[in-house]
Amino acid sequence: MEDVVKFIFGISGNVIALFLFLSPVPTFWRIIKRRSTEDFSGVPYNMTLLNCLLSAWYGLPFVSPNNILVSTINGAGAAIEVVYVVIFLVFASTQRTRLRMLGLASAVAAVFAAVALVSMLALHHGQGRKLMCGLAATVCSICMYASPLSIMRLVVKTKSVEYMPFLLSLAVFLCGTSWFVYGLLGRDPFVAIPNGCGSFLGAVQLVMYAIYRNSGGKAGAGGAGKQQAGDDVEMASDAKSSKKVADDVGGAGKEDLLV
DSSP states (O other), X not given: OHHHHHHHHHHHHHHHXXXXXXXXXXXXXXXXXXXXXXXXXXXXXXXXXXXXXXXHHHTSTTTSTTOHHHHHHHHHHHHHHHHHHHHHHXXXXXXXXXXXXXXXXXXXXXXXXXXXXXXXXXXXXXXXXXXXXXXXXXXXXXXXXHTTHHHHHHHHHHTOOTTSOHHHHHHHHHHHHHXXXXXXXXXXXXXXXXXXXXXXXXXXXXHHHHHHTTSOOOOSSOSXXXXXXXXXXXXXXXXXXXXXXXXXXXXXXXXXXXX
16 A cells, blocks of 8 residues: 555656646747847756756666656656757857856766766665765755745745746645655655755745735846746746846756656
8 A cells, every 4th residue: 555655646746847847848939939048047957957867867776676756757857958958059149158058068967977887887785876876866956956045035035926936836845745755655765855855945935925925025136037946947037037046046946846
């Protein structure tokens, strides 16, 4: 029975996380139509890509048995983030932006390759491999979940939820909670701990939304915002505002948000 419940929470976590991964699609459709990244930041997509790669690697059977649902969603997330990064490279507004994005993508590939190679070639014992890969994925996941803190600070400062959409905050909370329960049932601290943090921060966002949604405050950055989770960064409709928000968040996503 416990395995069935764990599987159900894993499936729900997959579905919600997929929604979070796809939330930046309107932003990239705009980039494609305008054939320019304008002032949008590419940092969050590289950070989310690294998080997905590390988590997908951790969930593989030869690293962490019985965690294949962790690999499925993060593998899908990695593929989606690669598409985002390629679009960003193709439509970079300046050569400097393109080179910076290429450098970040190369750093992500290098870090992931180092973790994968060390875990396979230097750590032949199953527990040692799981510990190393789990720690790497956990640190990256906690950083991703903590990235919306600057947005939460902005909400308190401006008394406006303009940059913190309710549906995305709810998705972050539900995603974190699903994977937190999945980790508890599987007795896996490398899944439970970062997602417990994500669930808590998602709950805080919902409480802040309830407090400030009718306050009538105005955000000082200008333009209406959308949050990428997860991942998951807020992208303002004004180009300069979007860069400020994205740079302040520095990654977020799971989204935001991820295992």
